[in-house]
Amino acid sequence: MLRIYFFLAICFFSSTLQAQTSQSDVLFTVDDSPIYSKEFIRVFKKNLDLVKDESQKDVDEYLKLFIDYKLKLKEAQALGLDNKQSYQRELEGYKKQLAKNYLTNNKVTSELVEEAYERVTNEIKASHILIKLSPNPKPDDTLFAYNELIKLRERVVNEGFESVKNDVHNGKTIFAEDLGYFSGFKMVYDFENAAYNTPVGEISMPFKTRFGYHIVKVDDKRASRGERTVAHIMISNNKENTTQENAETRINAIYQKLQQGEDFEALAKQFSNDVSSAKKGGLLPAFEGGQLSSQEFEDVAFSLQKEGDVSEPFQTQFGWHIVKLYKISPMGSFSDMKPQLEAKVKRDSRSQLINEALVNKLKQDYNITPNNDALAYFESILNEDYFKRTWQLPKDFKSEENLVSIGDLQLTYSDFGEYLIKTQRRQSGKKPIDVLVKEHYKVFLSNHLIEYREAHLEDVNEEYANIITEYRDGLLLFDLMETKIWNAAKNDTVGLKAFYKKNKENYFWNTRVDAVVASSAKKSVIKKASKMLAKGTSPETIKNTINKDGKVNVIFTSGILERDHQSLPEDFNFQKGVSKIYHKNDAFLVIDVKEVLPKTLKQFDEVEGIVLTDFQNYKEREFVKQLHLKYNVVVNKAVLSKVKSQINQ
Template sequence: MKIKHLFYFLSFILTSLFTVQAQEEEVLFTVDNTPVLASEFVRVYNKNLDLVKDESQKDIDGYLKLFINYKRKLQEAKQLELDQKPSYLREFENYKKQLAKNFLADNKVTEALVEEAHKRLQTEINASHILIKIDENASPQDTLEVYNKILNLRDRVINEGYKNIQQEVHNGKTIFAEDLGYFSAFKMVYPFENAAYNTNVGEVSKPFRTRFGYHIVTVLDKRKARGEVSVAHIMIKTDQDNTQNSETKINEIAKRIEQGEPFDALAKQFSEDKSTASKGGLLKSFSSGEISSPIFEDIAFSLKTVGEVSKPFKSQFGWHVIQLKAKKDIASLEEMKPQLESRIKRDSRSKVINDFRVKTLKEKYTITENTNDLNYFKSIINDGFFDNVWSLPLNFEAEKIFLKIQDKKLTYKDFGQFLLKSQRNYNNKSSKISVILDKLYETFLENELQKYQEENLITENIDYAQIVEEYRDGLLLFDLMETKIWNVSKTDTVALKAYYNAHKNNYFYPERVNAVVASSAKKNIIKKVSKLMSNGGDFETIKNLVNTKNQINVTFSSGEMDKAHQALPKNFIFKEGISKIYKHNETYVVVNVLNILPKSPKTFEEAKGRVTSDYQVFKEENWLKELAAKYTVEINEEVLNKVKQVLKK
């Protein structure tokens, strides 16, 4: 009996597999006889399902309409030969190279670098260094001379002290002796970082080389990294004409916090950082070096306990008070892994990954090379190379085989053209040509090995092939939209004005008030302010009566405000005169409405941004109708039903 059940189960699995496999090869619809496979639609639908915000787009039929429009646009782009544009082809090739790195890099090497970086991020190093600059292509004799110089300086630093040597040797041109302050992983080129982290506090590293020259680094201190901090802030902007008023206002707000009023409530009312005011001033958490204001960062990290508030201070953005919300150490390796992988690809560590990849490719592919071929090029190259005027000789045997990778033949012409393009990067006549040529040959071989692997990758890796195809289409679609919709919408002023004139009622300033808003945590104080306002008291007089140097009871805001303004209570009724007292953001407010500014139309120039956006939508809708008439779509209903069954499981 069990065997019978197993037979039915296996039959069911095999039938399901055959169904899916068949569906992968079936055509869902055609656009002017160009087939679109069901498998592509299923893959794209599943991939984008969580990204769409409109619930109607999650409906299979609704999404199919979007997908058909997408395919019509691509057909139009190809009809216009946008896929032949040099700029398009260039960008696409660049993307393929970048994408290939994700599929070709050795994961074990990357993982080791990720773990190392995470460990180093937990320690900050304070160091000084000495650098003697030298060209990367210097002769062995010049290299040895510089190495001996840096070795001598190392001995002197050890015996005489860094500061004495710094003043003597630093010239800012060929020799640099600098204090670097604290840094951690990713702040320096990778060889420098290695030397710093592998040198003990109080010691001087052995000489090491980077692309800049030879260095020694003196490690002064190592400390635990400060981790990550979360703070809220209240900011009052400053300008040259308003510095004193801004400082007065931030001090008033700080006093109210000191008196026990909620920080977030005051931030909602008064902070001029519009991106955080509505959230009570809360900023995204950050670590050392992520904030562009050092004073802001230092004060944020100086706060010790959650809820602690700083004294008012000034940054390049304005006056602030900060409240500590949370503090935590460097995140775990698991949490940081995606971020670290991304940084490593952009960092000089990427050379480690690349070097390992090249080593692997040299072992993987059969390379046929001949030393005499490289010697030939050494015999024909001359000093014109440094002036970017060197050329290949007239009797140059362009079609002669220079190198083979597997079955791919590379000719003298291939390497010769590579040298011609490379000479623009070499203008230092003190460099030794034979050294440069050896390096250029290695670079050429590395490039060709990687190119050979990339050329075969699209047939070896289906994930890579699908992503490449998606980007190809996405880039093409972007160019099409820019050509047909976006650029036209921005440059066709006549059409924009006509659209504006036909839809003027959509573009207006809402009703506003010119008002003074008084806010206090104490209802009796606001009652007093309301009475003083009713008796005709002016702004400054009332302020001086209710506030003192040591006691800030009321904060005033004034100017034009619409119903959504942060200082106004919700559902505030616009009416000239003194309002009733409202409870708003855990405080009490009273509003003196000086006058009401009615709803008024915006001019074309005032509304141009919104008009442009609306016109683009309008133009695209009409354009899609034209494409629908131009490109016939035929849907295979039988295949569509199969797709729906697969997607609904």
């Protein structure tokens, strides 16, 4: 996880291609290595909106950071970190992964993305019958499955699906199942196609997927449910120092207060253990079906019908919740959903269609023409031994004959011959020799076309080249920081403790209180609770006295509370005893302070993690100072002036 965040940070200072910047002005040099103004301007403008520190939006301040970045890269290369096998291996792996996004046919991809949008915005309710087949079925098995499904289709038409389902489903070779509602990407693409192309109320003809042959009956089609925006109050099962009640008891008490007419948002601010949403009255970001990690939460949220509806308490793996519906939003527009749909299309079996279109384009780009003489030759030398996995190249094999040229790569008969030798080990089932040769040559050529384009992708795609350069630099910087700073600080136990002692003023507990907070929507109730607290009455006795007839009039929060605790008012006076009555988040509060805990030094064991982070930051600053002494940095003031003018235009 650390590496991911680090790369997000270093992309701040992404490099560009040397070929693109060779004609640019040199902004500065690091030991005579030029850094071009074009690169600096591009990076500055690219990251301007991401910078949170206003000082970094100043060109001079940003230049300091940029120089530090380049110094670290220079040191990483000087240490030979770019020659490490682990570095080379990870870089090649990333290049291969990233290349998938650029090895595509945009026209076909666009058509598939448009189709996908239509399908994810409309749900199908269907049932199906599957006759399962092996991955490489015999022709007789295929014909049998097809004919059997024709008969079953007729039975479904005449008898109804449920009757046929109960009769034929065995869960082994024949599956008859109700699938409920589904949308795009929920089924394999061949099945999805058949379902969406079958009118409601009708049954498809038999069709094949990788599982076997199916028929599908479409029962309904409806618009997808879109997004929900909700707020929630959550009581965690594990929350400490908050209440002596268990989570279920507490959530039911809060629900009772809602039933009594108290405000949802105010109660969320007072009591919800989801701190990030509590401050916003429990409000959560909008979500779609299938987006949350809790199915129970999602089901309740989508079951609410009207904006303002509130659920009863329910439990998930995170604790107990009450949900309020704020907004029902339809599915996003095509432009909003296009990026995520495109990513899904490229991961889905639809990608096979994209690959076929890509290969056809590469054939045009590299001027590939059929070599019928070569195919005829291979048809003449292949025989039945191939299906026995014992076939060998003949002694007079024309190994050096040219088969096909891809750019500057020349493939020979020997390349394809060796490919056939290897593929016979995976061959299953007989087929005519001419069909076999054509199929294998198609795969052989496609693989080499894609491999060649991938190997030369940096030469033909500027965006890909820039991203690879960013990642290449990022790997170097990560290894440098891990070696010189992070691990060094972590392993320097003596230095870490010395740093803690030297900087103790940064590691103090602020003033805290050991207190009980009573909260109620009614001031009269809090006045009564305040008097009882002043007499030393326990919170449990007070609750039993005030919360009668099924009503929850007062809720208590207790424990060690810091000044910014959600239960405490901003102007609370940290003083022992029962406080005055405060008003916060539409509720009245009184605090019984048992003890005021003064500002005290945090022991090293309590803050070791924080101290380590601070120590690492300190060592990094010292490290950068050393780099400035080691390498000579010369800034071209005239070019910097031009850069400022260009940026400020």
